[in-house]
Amino acid sequence: MITYEDFLKIDIRVGTIISVEPNPHISKPSFILKVDFGDEIGVKKSSAQLLANYKSEDLVGLQISAVTNFPPKQIGRMISEFLILGFPDNDEQPILISPLRKVKNGGKLF
Secondary structure, three states: OOOHHHHHOOOEEEEEEEEEEEOOOOOOOOEEEEEEOHHHHOEEEEEEOOOOOOOHHHHOOOEEEEEOOOOOEEEOOEEEOOEEOEEEOOOOOEEEOOOOOOOOOOOEOO
């Protein structure tokens, strides 16, 4: 089990997807997402395998939840700067976690 202090080390923030493009440089079909996490964190990018449940035009403007304090990770030819969060559907494909109401970008999960 983890402690509450362990949980507080995970920086989960909300951000708005501002651009989506295909990521052609990896073996599994993916999108490169640019997400605005507000003034404190800024815009970060990541790669995500979302094509089973999302079209690029459905993602732009969507608020999502992400872990923003992992170290950068090389994914294909890009550096991923955050981990987008979701739950698996019946086919084990991600469904993104999104607030029910619009909130300020950069808001921290507590």
